[in-house]
Amino acid sequence: MTATTERLEQQLAFLTEADKLKSILRATSLCDGSRRENSGEHSWHIALYAMTLAEHSNRPINILRVIKMLLIHDLVEIDAGDVPVHAAYDVAAHEAKEQAAADRLFGLLPDDQRDEFREIWDEFEAAESDDAIFAKSIDRVQPVISNLETNGGTWPEFNVTAEQLESRVGVKVSRGAPAVWDILQTRIRAWFKA
Template sequence: RPNTLDCTAFTSRLPFLNEADQLKHVLRATLLGNGSRRENSAEHSWHIMLYAWVLAEHSIVEIDINRVMQMLLLHDLVEIDAGDTPIHGEIDHKKMAAKEEAAAKRLFGLLPEAQKVSFTALWHEFEAAQSNDAIYAKSIDRVQPVLLNLKNGGGSWIEYSVSLAQVDYRVGDKVKLGAPRVWDFVRSQIEPWFVSQGLD
């Protein structure tokens, strides 16, 4: 391929790539599998991309796994400005959406026009959770913290006093839209923990 780009096309992307480094400082409610510390949103994004790829055949909707991966790669970038919203915490959805929209505008606005437009569109598609790719991406984003909590002995379920019914409603219903068999299995694995805690 001809190398006709001048440096400008690169330099114009550097501020975005540098800014993305901040996502490593955004801490989630979820603890790592060994319980030693909270997971940050950058390593979480990496982990769910691996989940999405490895589990792709479990999607019940027809997906383009490459688009799903791109979606997951950038889905949490807005947290650099807006912070993480714990799924089991109190959420003011309208306020949060406004903060994230402003974050997307600032962050994707660091990119050259064409990339700004396509990244913003992909993020909106993920947030809307209507397309097949977004439905599967959301399923995966929701199921990974459940498996970390199972591994670390309760994690954010303990911190937020979560019941199994709440997990069904806040997590399971969404996972089932994209990967119902995965949820069937995961639920069977977590039920004993909730029973043991009297939270079933």
């Protein structure tokens, strides 16, 4: 087997395994309420959000790196599952599961690429770099829109208040994209008043 063929075999194994993200269901629904969203289509949508809303970042960003982060950020859910923002869960146990998932999934790639993807994912998780802060803020925007479009979506189920949204979601969105939170906040307040 040539070196190129070997790399390709590993890369295609990774990409085929990634297909499973399309079967991981999230708490939120599609905007028409027809069914729950999966993490594959969610990852596409937020990459499109990042591409469209990049100008609203309050810090300098490398949009290619941000998009790469968003394309791979949820892959660990293939092994570790999705945890809804408003659900209670064991943080340490879930983090350990995600680390093991990252080892296994990125480990399917050729070593150099495994390290590159893992570094991007670690950076996203750490939420400290400018790119990660913007990526994290964008990741929180789309579920709010989806909930607003579907009569509050999961908010009633989880007894979520406007104040909780402010502290759990608003703080994170504002950190990277304050103008986006301004407009969402207006919509959220109107929804809770209605």
